[in-house]
Amino acid sequence: MDRSIPVWVAAALALVVLMALPLGWIGWVSVSSESGPTLAHYATVFQDPQLQKALWNTVVMAFWVGLASVALGAPMAWLTARTDLPGQTLIRGLIMASFVTPPFLGAFAWVMLAGPNAGLLNKLYRNLSGADDALVNIFTMPGLIFVVAIYTFPYVYIMIANTLALIASDLEEAAAILGAGRLRVAATVTLPMVAPAILSGFILAVLQALALFGSPAILALPAGFHTITTQIWSFFHYPPKVEMAAAFSIPLLLATALLLQVQKRLLGRRGYASIGGKGGRRRAIPLGLWRYPALGGCLALLACAIFLPYGVLAKAALSRAWAQPLTWDNLTLANFTFTFFEYSATQSAVLNTLELGVMTATVGAGLAALLAYVTNRRLIIGHQVLAFLALAPIVIPGVVLAVGLFIAYTRPPLLLYGTLWILFVAYVTKEMPVGYSQADATFKGVHPELEDAGRILGAGRLRVLGEITAPLARSGIIATWCFIFIGVIRELSASIILFTPATKVISVVIFDLKEEGQFGPIAVLGLFMLAMTFGTVVLMQRVLGRDFMGAKE
Amino acid sequence: MPGVIVKELTKRYGEVAAVEGLSLEVKPRELVALLGPSGCGKTTTLRVVAGFLRPEAGEIWVGDRCLSSPSAVVPPERRRMAMIFQSYALWPHMTVAQNVAYGLRFKQEVSRAERERRVREILKVVHLEGFESRYPGELSGGQQQRVAVARSLVVEPEILLLDEPLSNLDANLREEMRFEIRRLHEAFGITTLYVTHDQAEAMVISDRIAVLYRGRLVQIGTAHQLFEQPRTRFVADFIGKTNLIDGVAAAPDRVARGGLSLRVASASLKPGAAVTVSIRPHEIALAPASSPRTPGEGVNVLRGTVQRTSYLGDAIDYQVQVDGSDVVLRVAGPPPAAVRAGQEVTLTLPAAACVPLTDSD
Ligand SMILES: Nc1ncnc2c1ncn2[C@@H]1O[C@H](COP(=O)(O)OP(=O)(O)O)[C@@H](O)[C@H]1O
Ligand SMILES: [Mg+2]
Numbered sequence: 001m002d003r004s005i006p007v008w009v010a011a012a013l014a015l016v017v018l019m020a021l022p023l024g025w026i027g028w029v030s031v032s033s034e035s036g037p038t039l040a041h042y043a044t045v046f047q048d049p050q051l052q053k054a055l056w057n058t059v060v061m062a063f064w065v066g067l068a069s070v071a072l073g074a075p076m077a078w079l080t081a082r083t084d085l086p087g088q089t090l091i092r093g094l095i096m097a098s099f100v101t102p103p104f105l106g107a108f109a110w111v112m113l114a115g116p117n118a119g120l121l122n123k124l125y126r127n128l129s130g131a132d133d134a135l136v137n138i139f140t141m142p143g144l145i146f147v148v149a150i151y152t153f154p155y156v157y158i159m160i161a162n163t164l165a166l167i168a169s170d171l172e173e174a175a176a177i178l179g180a181g182r183l184r185v186a187a188t189v190t191l192p193m194v195a196p197a198i199l200s201g202f203i204l205a206v207l208q209a210l211a212l213f214g215s216p217a218i219l220a221l222p223a224g225f226h227t228i229t230t231q232i233w234s235f236f237h238y239p240p241k242v243e244m245a246a247a248f249s250i251p252l253l254l255a256t257a258l259l260l261q262v263q264k265r266l267l268g269r270r271g272y273a274s275i276g277g278k279g280g281r282r283r284a285i286p287l288g289l290w291r292y293p294a295l296g297g298c299l300a301l302l303a304c305a306i307f308l309p310y311g312v313l314a315k316a317a318l319s320r321a322w323a324q325p326l327t328w329d330n331l332t333l334a335n336f337t338f339t340f341f342e343y344s345a346t347q348s349a350v351l352n353t354l355e356l357g358v359m360t361a362t363v364g365a366g367l368a369a370l371l372a373y374v375t376n377r378r379l380i381i382g383h384q385v386l387a388f389l390a391l392a393p394i395v396i397p398g399v400v401l402a403v404g405l406f407i408a409y410t411r412p413p414l415l416l417y418g419t420l421w422i423l424f425v426a427y428v429t430k431e432m433p434v435g436y437s438q439a440d441a442t443f444k445g446v447h448p449e450l451e452d453a454g455r456i457l458g459a460g461r462l463r464v465l466g467e468i469t470a471p472l473a474r475s476g477i478i479a480t481w482c483f484i485f486i487g488v489i490r491e492l493s494a495s496i497i498l499f500t501p502a503t504k505v506i507s508v509v510i511f512d513l514k515e516e517g518q519f520g521p522i523a524v525l526g527l528f529m530l531a532m533t534f535g536t537v538v539l540m541q542r543v544l545g546r547d548f549m550g551a552k553e
Numbered sequence: 554m555p556g557v558i559v560k561e562l563t564k565r566y567g568e569v570a571a572v573e574g575l576s577l578e579v580k581p582r583e584l585v586a587l588l589g590p591s592g593c594g595k596t597t598t599l600r601v602v603a604g605f606l607r608p609e610a611g612e613i614w615v616g617d618r619c620l621s622s623p624s625a626v627v628p629p630e631r632r633r634m635a636m637i638f639q640s641y642a643l644w645p646h647m648t649v650a651q652n653v654a655y656g657l658r659f660k661q662e663v664s665r666a667e668r669e670r671r672v673r674e675i676l677k678v679v680h681l682e683g684f685e686s687r688y689p690g691e692l693s694g695g696q697q698q699r700v701a702v703a704r705s706l707v708v709e710p711e712i713l714l715l716d717e718p719l720s721n722l723d724a725n726l727r728e729e730m731r732f733e734i735r736r737l738h739e740a741f742g743i744t745t746l747y748v749t750h751d752q753a754e755a756m757v758i759s760d761r762i763a764v765l766y767r768g769r770l771v772q773i774g775t776a777h778q779l780f781e782q783p784r785t786r787f788v789a790d791f792i793g794k795t796n797l798i799d800g801v802a803a804a805p806d807r808v809a810r811g812g813l814s815l816r817v818a819s820a821s822l823k824p825g826a827a828v829t830v831s832i833r834p835h836e837i838a839l840a841p842a843s844s845p846r847t848p849g850e851g852v853n854v855l856r857g858t859v860q861r862t863s864y865l866g867d868a869i870d871y872q873v874q875v876d877g878s879d880v881v882l883r884v885a886g887p888p889p890a891a892v893r894a895g896q897e898v899t900l901t902l903p904a905a906a907c908v909p910l911t912d913s914d
Binding site for chain 2: 449456457458460461471
């Protein structure tokens with residue numbers, strides 16, 4: 001018997017418990033009552049017109065976010081991957097920034113920019129035009145879609161840019177030599193090859209939108225409508241209606257699972273996109289007169305996602321009254337002192353967040369690495385199941401996961417509710433797919449023969465793991481750590497249900513501050529969060545030696 | 554120095570057998586090549602021998618130790634073997650010296666100083682003195698190959714396994730390394746199993762060649778035996794160029810196809826049985842039809858028409874349509890060309906060169 005087997009089996013068991021417990025409880029609670037099994041909760045949920053409305057709102061929002069993300073992401077991917085657009089590095093960098101910006105921070109920023117009364121853009125408009133009404137109102141369905149889309153389009157962008165990077169321009173040139181015009185080449189050769197990437201990018205964007213809690217909570221609730229996630233959250237308001245939350249979680253879960261299945265199919269057939277890829281040189285398509293208008297378009301979009309929101313956050317952090325012009329009188333550091341030294345919740349929230357971030361990233365990256373190793377090297381029977389389980393939480397929106405964990409850990413034997421541990425479990429579960437994918441890619445890059453060579457020369461399996469595999473996988477695993485850390489410090493949708501007064505994290509404090517209308521401290525904490533995020537991103541790029549969005553350059 | 558015995562080895566992936574009922578013996582100090590086209594199960598066989606894979610049936614013996622059987626597999630690290638991989642599998646995070654010294658660390662009897670001495674020594678043997686502190690990424694393909702060789706030899710393994718070690722090198726270097734590996738084998742005398750899909754490589758390097766086809770051993774023997782007396786169509790075709798004529802045994806020593814009848818190098822054919830005859834192009838003598846001919850004992854004489862001639866530099870390749878038959882024979886002759894396309898020729902085929910292939914495949 002191989003001495004290493006207990007290690008693999010323990011990792012596998014941890015995973016099963018992590019996944020199975022919350023989902024099992026959701027399913028069970030949604031169909032049980034004091035008098036035995038029942039479908040009553042489902043009936044209540046789906047017959048309530050208000051809940052039907054929330055379902056419909058979610059569908060509308062997710063669909064339009066998907067479309068908008070493709071409309072924004074696809075052209076930018078083409079422009080940066082294929083043309084002589086100036087400033088490509090900058091644009092890629094900014095898209096990356098938008099990728100890691102917590103969407104709920106963007107939503108806050110846009111409240112300050114485009115709130116109907118005090119919103120800066122609306123004030124500017126009124127000053128310039130002398131009109132009385134607002135130019136834009138962010139507290140609407142289109143406003144919500146807009147704010148979600150500008151932080152979701154990078155998913156589509158990455159998908160398409162990476163696909164385009166694999167298609168050699170030879171394929172396009174072959175068509176051009178046969179007499180096809182430029183547009184025709186794009187329509188008959190390039191487009192069909194990236195079509196699966198576009199579609200699956202669309203699905204990815206829809207999935208993001210479906211699972212989102214922060215932006216709808218900030219923009220839809222004041223506008224007077226719910227989405228599924230905000231509705232589930234409100235089921236936890238006193239008195240909590242956990243069975244309803246469970247029953248209402250199921251459609252979201254099913255929709256996510258279904259969409260992911262479709263996406264997998266699409267990607268499965270994508271093989272041909274990479275066929276021409278190897279070694280094919282790419283020549284930039286000249287944009288001619290369109291170079292600068294195209295650049296302007298990209299920058300305008302990125303202004304909406306980055307410059308304006310970051311700017312308004314910085315302004316709010318530094319001013320006494322965020323809506324007033326930034327004059328000397330209005331300038332202050334009081335928000336910082338208030339946030340970090342006077343506001344009671346902040347210090348412990350910062351500590352909690354860091355503690356959870358480090359713990360989750362460390363345990364998560366370790367577990368992900370173990371699992372990826374087991375599945376890559378096929379160390380135990382049933383390793384395919386492990387890969388499936390590790391990726392499974394992707395179908396569980398944060399809010400739904402929280403519902404499951406809430407039910408699972410508010411009762412014996414594991415009374416975790418009220419401690420940081422329940423958040424820890426939530427984060428590890430939620431980040432497992434990202435961590436696993438990263439670690440998996442890492443081990444795919446370590447040729448198994450490197451390990452075999454160690455074995456045959458006399459090293460046991462664990463020694464080979466420590467002396468050969470680990471050093472080679474190190475940078476990949478550090479990157480995994482960073483990915484998880486970034487994911488944890490910005491987490492809101494599960495935290496908002498699982499926190500207790502003693503276990504607040506930064507995102508929850510920001511959300512609380514919103515209820516109190518304290519924009520200055522929100523901005524301060526938001527910037528703090530962004531600083532941590534970008535610090536981690538920089539570390540990760542260093543370690544990986546390339547930008548993390550893409551295929552290797 | 555023990556040998557290796559592979560007994561009735563079967564290895565399946567799911568339903569598909571990658572290796573089936575393979576038996577093979579490598580004698581002490583012998584170098585046997587496993588030769589066959591890609592996908593025929595060479596790597597699988599080697600990895601079972603190395604202990605990376607568990608066989609579904611059969612056993613691997615080294616000396617008097619049974620190392621693998623379906624019920625028990627001694628792990629690779631306890632087999633006293635070394636292996637050279639197709640990818641070289643050098644560890645990029647270790648220097649050349651660290652790579653080479655790795656296996657010695659697990660030998661208690663080798664002190665640190667002794668280890669360093671042996672590393673220096675073996676690097677000299679593979680002509681890599683002074684490269685100790687380089688990283689594999691800083692070496693050429695050929696040098697990496699040598700490091701891999703050194704790393705395997707330095708541990709003084711009982712058995713050396715090589716999996717297409719030369720296939721990543723360019724043609725010139727490959728040829729050079731063939732002789733180098735043979736030289737090292739003669740110097741160290743380690744029992745070796747060498748996997749390749751290149752018949753020329755197998756012929757240069759090995760004492761004996763085991764030809765694999767679809768997971769089975771079809772023939773084993775010296776290069777000379779395989780070339781002169783192939784037993785199956787596959788072996789005849791895979792090792793060197795040959796003419797294959799499908800016919801029927803007409804007599805114990807005759808094979809007929811249509812109007813063509815050949816004396817063959819066997820007197821024990823079963824009349825009526827299907828037989829394929831293999832004739833090497835260089836065994837056929839070709840002369841203009843007008844020249845005098847002396848049909849002796851045990852010689853087939855055929856008439857034919859040259860369809861085309863190709864100049865190959867060191868030889869001329871003739872395609873000759875045999876009269877009264879659908880058979881086209883390739884004939885190799887020395888330059889300059891004796892005849893031109895369209896001319897009538899006489900072909901002389903010694904019966905001893907007409908090898909009947911009786912095994913299927
Ligand atoms: N890990 C594996 N899983 C499934 N099939 C495999 C695996 N490894 C090899 N095979 C199959 O077994 C057969 C023999 O493979 P291999 O031993 O690698 O051939 P060779 O080294 O002669 O090219 C091939 O048909 C190959 O597809
Ligand atoms: Mg092979």
